[in-house]
Amino acid sequence: xxxxxxxxxxxxxxxxxxxxxxxxxxxxxxxxxxxxxxxxxxxxxxxxxxxxxxxxxxxxxxxxxxxxxxxxxxxxxxxxxxxxxxxxxxxxxxxxxxxxxxxxxxxxxxxxxxxxxxxxxxxxxxxxxxxxxxxxxxxxxxxxxxxxxxxxxxxxxxxxxxxxxxxxxxxxxxxxxxxxxxxxxxxxxxxxxxxxxxxxxxxxxxxxxxxxxxxxxxxxxxxxxxxxxxxxxxxxxxxxxxxxxxxxxxxxxxxxxxxxxxxxxxxxxxxxxxxxxxxxxxxxxxxxxxxxxxxxxxxxxxxxxxxxxxxxxxxxxxxxxxxxxxxxxxxxxxxxxxxxxxxxxxxxxxxxxxxxxxxxxxxxxxxxxxxxxxxxxxxxxxxxxxxxxxxxxxxxxxxxxxxxxxxxxxxxxxxxxxxxxxxxxxxxxxxxxxxxxxxxxxxxxxxxxxxxxxxxxxxxxxxxxxxxxxxxxxxxxxxxxxxxxxxxxxxxxxxxxxxxxxxxxxxxxxxxxxxxxxxxxxxxxxxxxxxxxxxxxxxxxxxxxxxxxxxxxxxxxxxxxx
Numbered sequence: 277x278x279x280x281x282x283x284x285x286x287x288x289x290x291x292x293x294x295x296x297x298x299x300x301x302x303x304x305x306x307x308x309x310x311x312x313x314x315x316x317x318x319x320x321x322x323x324x325x326x327x328x329x330x331x332x333x334x335x336x337x338x339x340x341x342x343x344x345x346x347x348x349x350x351x352x353x354x355x356x357x358x359x360x361x362x363x364x365x366x367x368x369x370x371x372x373x374x375x376x377x378x379x380x381x382x383x384x385x386x387x388x389x390x391x392x393x394x395x396x397x398x399x400x401x402x403x404x405x406x407x408x409x410x411x412x413x414x415x416x417x418x419x420x421x422x423x424x425x426x427x428x429x430x431x432x433x434x435x436x437x438x439x440x441x442x443x444x445x446x447x448x449x450x451x452x453x454x455x456x457x458x459x460x461x462x463x464x465x466x467x468x469x470x471x472x473x474x475x476x477x478x479x480x481x482x483x484x485x486x487x488x489x490x491x492x493x494x495x496x497x498x499x500x501x502x503x504x505x506x507x508x509x510x511x512x513x514x515x516x517x518x519x520x521x522x523x524x525x526x527x528x529x530x531x532x533x534x535x536x537x538x539x540x541x542x543x544x545x546x547x548x549x550x551x552x553x554x555x556x557x558x559x560x561x562x563x564x565x566x567x568x569x570x571x572x573x574x575x576x577x578x579x580x581x582x583x584x585x586x587x588x589x590x591x592x593x594x595x596x597x598x599x600x601x602x603x604x605x606x607x608x609x610x611x612x613x614x615x616x617x618x619x620x621x622x623x624x625x626x627x628x629x630x631x632x633x634x635x636x637x638x639x640x641x642x643x644x645x646x647x648x649x650x651x652x653x654x655x656x657x658x659x660x661x662x663x664x665x666x667x668x669x670x671x672x673x674x675x676x677x678x679x680x681x682x683x684x685x686x687x688x689x690x691x692x693x694x695x696x697x698x699x700x701x702x703x704x705x706x707x708x709x710x711x712x713x714x715x716x717x718x719x720x721x722x723x724x725x726x727x728x729x730x731x732x733x734x735x736x737x738x739x740x741x742x743x744x745x746x747x748x749x750x751x752x753x754x755x756x757x758x759x760x761x762x763x764x765x766x767x768x769x770x771x772x773x774x775x776x777x778x779x780x781x782x783x784x785x786x787x788x789x790x791x792x793x794x795x796x797x798x799x800x801x802x803x804x805x806x807x808x809x810x811x812x813x814x815x816x817x818x819x820x821x822x823x824x825x826x827x828x829x830x831x832x833x834x835x836x837x838x
Contacts, residue, residue, distance in 0.1 A: 282560075282592060286576050287583030288503035296501055296556070297510055300494050301517040303457070303549045307490055308521025309528065309542040310464070310483055312659070314426050314646060316525075317535035319655060320409050320419075322400040325359035325393035343367050347390060357416035358390040392416070403655070404533045411535070412473045419768075421473060423761035426646060428477040430758040432484020437754060440489035441747065448566075449493045449500070450558040456489030457550035464543025468536045483543075500559040501579070515670065515727070522663025530656045560597075569594045614744050622808045627748065629788045630733055633686065634749040636785035637729060639756030639763075640693060641722040643778040644715055647764055653712055661712075665720040673724035681796040682732040683789065689728060690786030693721035697779030701772050722782070729753075735795035738807050 287293070327345045336344075344363040346354040399410040408414060414421045444452045463482030470476040495514065502510055525542070532538040557579065563572035576592050617627040645662060676685040696718040703711050729749070737745035766773040793810055801807045 282576060282597065283501070283503055285585070285588050285592065286580035287585045289506060290579075290583030290585070292579045292582040293502050297498055297513070299552055300498050300556070301514055303490060303546070304494065304514060304517040305521040305524055306542055306545050306549075307487055308518045309525040310460070310487055312522060312525055312645060313539065313542060314422075314429070315655065315659060316404070316529040317408055317538060318414075318422050318425060319404060319407050320415070320422070321402075321404065321407065323356055323397045323410070323415055324354040325357070326395040326398045328359075328363055329395060331363060340368060347388075357393060359393060361389045361391045364388065404535070406533075407535045408473065408476060412476075414473070420765050423764055425473070425477055425480060426761040427758050429480045429484045430642075430754060430761075432481035433488050434484075434751065434754040434758065435481075436485030436488030437492065437747075437751065439485065441492055444489075444493055444496065448558050448562060449496045450553070450556050452489055453493040453497065453556065454550060454553045456486045456493060457546050457553050460486035460490065461543055461546035461550060464539060464546065468539040468543065486546075496562075497556060497559060500561050501557070512670075512674075516667070519663060519666040519670075522666070523660055526656050526659035526663065529659070564597050569597050573597055614748055616741050616804065617745055617748055620804060620808050622810070623804060626736055626792060626807070627745065629785075629792050630736065630745075630749045631752045632785040632788045633690065633725075634729055634733075634753040635756040636781040637690065637722055637725045637756070638753035639760050640697065640778045640782050641719065641726065642757045642760040643763060643774065644697070644719045644722070646761060653708060658712065661716055662719055665716050666723040669720035669724040670727045673727045676724075677728055677731065677796070681794050682728065682735065683792055683794045686725065686728045686732055686792070687786045687789040689721045689725040690782040690789060693718045693725065694779045694781070694783035694786065696721065697775060697782070701775045701779070718779075725782075732792075732795065735798070736792065736801075736807075738801040738803050741804065 324342065324346045327341045331341055331345070342354060344360070344365060344367050346359050349355050393416065397413055397415060401410065408425070409422060412418075412421075440452055440456065460483060463479045463486060466479040467476060467483065470479060498510060498514060528541050529538055532541050557575045558571070560572040560575045563569070563575065573592055573594055576597075577586075577590065580586055580588055580590075580592075616623070618624045673685060673689065676688075696714050700711055700714040700718070703714065705711075733746055733749050734742060760778075763774050763777050766777075798810075801810060
């Protein structure tokens, strides 16, 4: 019998699976909080240059101090990065006025010289009590460090995927899940107690690594302990756990306004998750494949006992397990590497187009999701809206993929996302409601694109190299997430350039997706030859494969963000 039958024999949809999936889904909620944490801990408060030191001895109100210290910009608001070199006392007179000029303000036709904020900055902390911006003065000449912090975090996500992915195959899912939970807890705690921005980035890098380890091993353990016929439902539930996490983050951040306490609030639960993870059973499928059949049989019997099927579990022995795994692995013999993704024409073109789709989807997604302050709406409300839009977006995409097809759904989601982002460039800055609605639509289309990416890519790659293919495109998505924050810095030179890049990339990749094969209703390819034959229009004579192989692969590579 195949391994799936062994799983059904011990209770494929029993109490063990319900408790197992529930306990594994709870940390996914907190993973979303870490992924989008910078929206709150690195929020930029209103700021301006601190007053001259000699003004502290005078009894001036804050408004008067600001008036004589800081000039106004073109919009009549205090400049953020300049002040008068000397206090302008004349502005305190009843008829005193101030206007901005090229070098400074004017007084009786004379230029007033401005200087940088040599005495630091004053921050308006009405929304939050502290952020890393106010703590380490990451403003003006240092403002690029804010985006650098998020890029470093995403770099940790990329490195974690490379490290924990290979270690998981070698040492097992459970032990790596334990390590990842502990790493997230410790790194998050260290972030909260960091006394410099360099240490903050170092420990956020550790959080990023932990997030990859959690994602890879959580989904592996979920999918490898449930039967094929419920994997779509369970996968959907797990995906919505991440969506719930986006909403939960807004709730926590609303009540915890200090960045250190907020970081602790989303990190301390991982100590509990670390303790809970000791209860999890290692995947019997992995144990059997790594020549540990005794432990695999022991775990299957334990699951059977938990599900009230102890009698059926006692019938399982090592010979039955080895026979089931031989049949499962009969079609994936041989050694393949990432290079095989580029050796043949159809595989090469397919990999290039999919790389563009994944990179641009992640790039634009994080470009929108990590810059919420620009919409001029309460940051807590916009976080809730941005999280909630994923719910209908994923439902619509599921229906579209089932009835219209994968290729038009993927291409359409990307093109529509790009168009909404580009249209937003034409909307005046004072039309905040219109700008927010367009941004929410764009983020919804990108969430739908992510939902399609996982299924479509898994169906395109053949069984023998599907793990390598999904690993490659997933890596491209992480590269996109790393680059996205840095693009925001171009707004200092050309204000509309980030929007043009964020909108143009999905449109270009949406066009590229048109050249991918349609997979709706098609059997999964087993070999590279099957893919090449499909690309040349030759129908494969191989029988359709069970979707179990595809869904197992997707489980290993799902990550939070989609």
